[in-house]
Amino acid sequence: MKNNGFVYVASKYEEFIQAARFSANSLRDYWPQANITLFTHEKWVNENDKILFNNIITKDVPDHKRAKLWALDKTPYNLTCYIDCDTYIIHEDIKNIFKQFDVKSDITITRARRYAASIESKFKGGELTDHCGLFIYNNESQTLNFMKQWWLLYCEQDEGKWNWDTDLYPEYLRQWDMWTYWWLQNKTEHKIKRSYFPKPDARWNFVYVYDDKELEGTDIVIMHQPVPRKK
Amino acid sequence: MKRTIKNPYWGNREKTQVICEFHYEDGPIQTAAITDTQEGNPDWKELFDIFTVKQIDDLTEKALAEAREEHEKRKQFEKDDIERMKVDALFSAKLEAFEIDLVKNSKNRELKSRIRKAKSIMEITAFTAALITLEYEK
Numbered sequence: 604m605k606n607n608g609f610v611y612v613a614s615k616y617e618e619f620i621q622a623a624r625f626s627a628n629s630l631r632d633y634w635p636q637a638n639i640t641l642f643t644h645e646k647w648v649n650e651n652d653k654i655l656f657n658n659i660i661t662k663d664v665p666d667h668k669r670a671k672l673w674a675l676d677k678t679p680y681n682l683t684c685y686i687d688c689d690t691y692i693i694h695e696d697i698k699n700i701f702k703q704f705d706v707k708s709d710i711t712i713t714r715a716r717r718y719a720a721s722i723e724s725k726f727k728g729g730e731l732t733d734h735c736g737l738f739i740y741n742n743e744s745q746t747l748n749f750m751k752q753w754w755l756l757y758c759e760q761d762e763g764k765w766n767w768d769t770d771l772y773p774e775y776l777r778q779w780d781m782w783t784y785w786w787l788q789n790k791t792e793h794k795i796k797r798s799y800f801p802k803p804d805a806r807w808n809f810v811y812v813y814d815d816k817e818l819e820g821t822d823i824v825i826m827h828q829p830v831p832r833k834k
Numbered sequence: 835m836k837r838t839i840k841n842p843y844w845g846n847r848e849k850t851q852v853i854c855e856f857h858y859e860d861g862p863i864q865t866a867a868i869t870d871t872q873e874g875n876p877d878w879k880e881l882f883d884i885f886t887v888k889q890i891d892d893l894t895e896k897a898l899a900e901a902r903e904e905h906e907k908r909k910q911f912e913k914d915d916i917e918r919m920k921v922d923a924l925f926s927a928k929l930e931a932f933e934i935d936l937v938k939n940s941k942n943r944e945l946k947s948r949i950r951k952a953k954s955i956m957e958i959t960a961f962t963a964a965l966i967t968l969e970y971e972k
Contacts, residue, residue, distance in 0.1 A: 618929075625932050629950055632943045651938070691950050811921065825948075831922035 607682040608638030608702045611656075614649065614670035614714060616713065620647045622688040622830045627655050629691040634698050642674040669780050672757050675750035678742065687736040687827065690808075694824040703807065704739045705798035711744040712738040713800050713808040714779070716817070722779065728771030731781045736827055737808040745795055752793045757783045835859060843894040851888065852881060864931055873893045927955050946953045 611627060613619035620643055627639050640658040644666065647700050648659055658679060665673050675685060682701055704711045715734040717724050724731040740746050759765035767786075776782035780809035788794045800807045811828035836859040845851035845867055856864045870878040885893075931949050932938050940946060945965040952958040 621929050621933070624938075625929050625950075628932060628938060629946070632946055693947060695952060828921065828925055831926050 608680040609684045611641045612671040612674045613643040615668045618830050619688045626690045633695045672754035676747040684739045689830040690827045694822050696824045708798035709795035710740040711798045715802040719812045735781045749795045843897040927958045
């Protein structure tokens with residue numbers, strides 16, 4: 604497989620495959636040669652998808668809201684940019700995204716903004732500081748193991764099999780994969796070396812509620828906004 | 835049954851009524867409104883044996899501040915909901931525009947980008963129509 608590429612994961616809700624197409628189409632506009640892998644369900648794949656995505660994986664993809672975590676360690680690339688489906692590319696600097704990866708680390712990620720979080724990200728036991736909607740990671744064994752653990756622990760978390768000290772870490776964290784990531788990075792031997800996108804990192808993952816000042820006068824490369832779910 | 839009076843605040847501007855909580859020994863809490871009577875209300879007397887007028891003033895101010903904060907929060911939530919609905923509708927319209935083959939398969943990066951960046955449904959409609967027209971003229 605190619606050296607680097609993007610991974611989209613669309614599962615559980617059909618809105619996500621629609622959003623993944625929207626995002627990948629924008630990626631192709633600005634970088635026609637980009638390698639793009641889609642993990643999704645066979646029943647959702649159409650003929651156009653086979654042109655838009657140069658690799659589609661459907662075998663064993665779980666029908667799960669966090670199938671993303673299942674897919675991460677199955678990346679075909681040496682260097683992978685995982686990108687949420689609810690994004691779109693609006694700048695040609697996307698071609699430079701893999702240059703933002705810090706080779707001294709295993710994962711390069713953007714900072715989460717507390718003011719823009721869906722939940723209170725700061726709690727007695729710590730703070731969720733990394734935005735898990737877009738990141739670049741290598742395929743070293745420790746990194747792929749981390750991704751695997753992320754999926755396994757999230758499943759336990761989601762099924763209520765993993766419980767924690769709710770005085771330090773509130774129960775409302777349960778539904779979030781950012782919490783699982785935080786735990787693995789801060790409390791386990793599975794942790795990997797993390798770096799951040801160079802400042803202004805917000806341009807690489809600009810969540811629609813971010814303040815424009817975060818861009819420090821630069822252009823947004825990747826816009827991030829939640830997919831509206833049909834009732 | 836034994837009970838204690840807690841969290842009193844004035845129920846009117848004239849300070850002739852106090853709203854408070856009766857905490858009963860076996861657990862129940864009851865909200866009560868107390869006013870004095872010509873005969874002398876023992877609850878009123880008990881209340882002022884425990885609290886001074888200044889303390890009730892302060893607790894009233896605190897209760898009002900909390901109510902104001904709660905009201906502001908509720909207003910903000912409603913505003914956020916409306917904003918979120920608008921953003922959702924806008925994004926849904928963009929997704930729909932890109933479900934059209936002529937739009938999706940177009941090589942006109944400029945107009946496609948304008949549809950993606952559009953800030954209103956009208957902009958989406960206008961740029962989508964412009965793009966389709968150009969595609970037909972090819």
